[in-house]
Amino acid sequence: MTHLVIVGGGLAAGTAVETLREEGFDGDVTVVTEERHPPYQRPPLSKGYLQGEEGTDAVILHPAQWYADNGVHLSTGVAVTALDPAAQTVTLDDGTTLPYDALLLATGASPRRLPIEGADLPGVHTLRRLDDADALRAELKDGGRRLVLIGSGWIGMEVAASARTLGNEVTILERDAVPLAAAVGARMGEMFRGLHLEHGVDLRASVGVERIAGTDRATGVVAGGETVPADLVLIGVGAVPNTKLAEAAGLAVSDGILTDAALRTGAPHVFAAGDVANAYHPVIQRHLRSEHWENARRSGAVAARSLLGIRASHDSIPYFYTDQFDLGMELSGYPPLMSDAGLVIRGDLSAREFIALWTDDGRVVGGMNVNVWDAGETVQQLIRSGQRVDAAALADPDVPLESLLQ
Numbered sequence: 001m002t003h004l005v006i007v008g009g010g011l012a013a014g015t016a017v018e019t020l021r022e023e024g025f026d027g028d029v030t031v032v033t034e035e036r037h038p039p040y041q042r043p044p045l046s047k048g049y050l051q052g053e054e055g056t057d058a059v060i061l062h063p064a065q066w067y068a069d070n071g072v073h074l075s076t077g078v079a080v081t082a083l084d085p086a087a088q089t090v091t092l093d094d095g096t097t098l099p100y101d102a103l104l105l106a107t108g109a110s111p112r113r114l115p116i117e118g119a120d121l122p123g124v125h126t127l128r129r130l131d132d133a134d135a136l137r138a139e140l141k142d143g144g145r146r147l148v149l150i151g152s153g154w155i156g157m158e159v160a161a162s163a164r165t166l167g168n169e170v171t172i173l174e175r176d177a178v179p180l181a182a183a184v185g186a187r188m189g190e191m192f193r194g195l196h197l198e199h200g201v202d203l204r205a206s207v208g209v210e211r212i213a214g215t216d217r218a219t220g221v222v223a224g225g226e227t228v229p230a231d232l233v234l235i236g237v238g239a240v241p242n243t244k245l246a247e248a249a250g251l252a253v254s255d256g257i258l259t260d261a262a263l264r265t266g267a268p269h270v271f272a273a274g275d276v277a278n279a280y281h282p283v284i285q286r287h288l289r290s291e292h293w294e295n296a297r298r299s300g301a302v303a304a305r306s307l308l309g310i311r312a313s314h315d316s317i318p319y320f321y322t323d324q325f326d327l328g329m330e331l332s333g334y335p336p337l338m339s340d341a342g343l344v345i346r347g348d349l350s351a352r353e354f355i356a357l358w359t360d361d362g363r364v365v366g367g368m369n370v371n372v373w374d375a376g377e378t379v380q381q382l383i384r385s386g387q388r389v390d391a392a393a394l395a396d397p398d399v400p401l402e403s404l405l406q
């Protein structure tokens with residue numbers, strides 16, 4: 001009987017299991033995850049779950065019983081410590097060796113560490129896991145605390161919004177001149193800056209953090225020669241893919257595990273999906289690693305089909321969403337192709353109700369709908385079509401977006 005093994009406990013792993021069963025595979029499946037929870041999704045951890053509006057049921061994909069009911073062996077709290085592609089086995093930290101016919105590595109990513117003094121003090125947090133969110137929530141839930149965030153990426157900005165909503169004081173210290181500029185460019189980054197300033201976040205840009213002050217516990221962050229007082233600190237300076245296992249096994253790794261569009265690694269019968277996979281994208285013809293929910297979901301499904309020998313290709317347009325204060329947005333596009341030089345705004349930027357479209361040589365390569373709904377699918381169609389569109393028509397809200405599709 002065929003035995004498929006999935007390493008990881010995130011959305012990519014969870015979706016892969018679902019897809020295996022949906023595709024009618026009735027052989028053995030084992031999921032091994034080092035966390036003590038069944039596979040779960042992370043977006044609520046910086047939003048509704050952190051604010052106490054949602055519980056674990058919004059986070060966990062299926063309760064443990066679902067795996068039992070579907071004949072899936074779920075090993076929680078167990079890490080895979082070694083992979084032997086030649087022998088087709090993985091070794092677990094309880095000493096067990098598990099043979100596989102096909103293996104999916106869905107090991108995700110971990111918060112990037114900041115090599116500064118004080119980073120390990122109590123009161124200094126990172127946010128990746130449910131347990132991290134619980135610890136952070138315990139400190140923020142009653143309001144009145146001083147939170148200093150190091151970094152203004154998506155997680156930093158979302159936590160800032162949640163912490164303010166809970167009535168805490170929030171200071172963000174950002175190394176770059178504009179928050180989120182690496183993700184959405186300077187103009188859209190400025191829009192997010194305005195949103196946070198309006199909601200009372202003290203957002204300080206172009207600031208180099210020197211160290212975290214405190215002896216038994218963090219009491220402040222020293223930056224630009226000044227100490228910003230803190231009751232707690234969150235370091236949110238990005239994530240690094242969990243490639244240790246793959247690297248030690250001799251798999252090709254470069255900013256993630258390199259795969260083809262079917263999510264095959266170079267090793268026979270070994271696949272990768274989710275944040276850890278740097279997959280060849282057949283449309284833009286280069287490797288792309290996406291650290292987003294939708295990528296984990298779609299790549300988990302594609303990998304499952306590939307594991308079963310079904311032809312599948314991970315060729316979807318990267319997609320991301322965020323909710324901060326009263327702003328909701330969806331972003332679709334190919335980040336390497338999106339530059340402010342080709343940015344077109346459709347709608348009211350100052351009222352934060354608009355669609356931003358990034359063009360490259362007259363073609364739409366990215367689109368972000370902000371507090372405008374039902375536009376995401378058309379934006380994706382425009383990107384997918386690859387056709388040239390008139391910039392004036394694109395910017396004109398009186399010209400229906402759909403009409404630009406030929």
Ligand code: FAD
Pocket residue numbers: 007008009010011012013032033034035040041042043044045046078079080081106107108109127128129155242245273274275276290291292293294296319320321322323
């Ligand atoms: P992960 O979710 O990281 O799961 C990997 C799992 O594998 C982990 O449980 C890990 O412990 C386990 N593992 C690793 N190595 C081993 C091993 N050797 N043995 C056993 N288990 C192992 N994306 C969006 O699009 N929109 C959002 O609003 C959004 N919000 C987010 C908020 C937060 C706080 C975070 C952290 C992420 C957010 N994301 C968001 C990103 C999204 O959650 C990730 O892209 C997604 O979690 C990736 O899923 P994954 O399955 O690839 O990896």
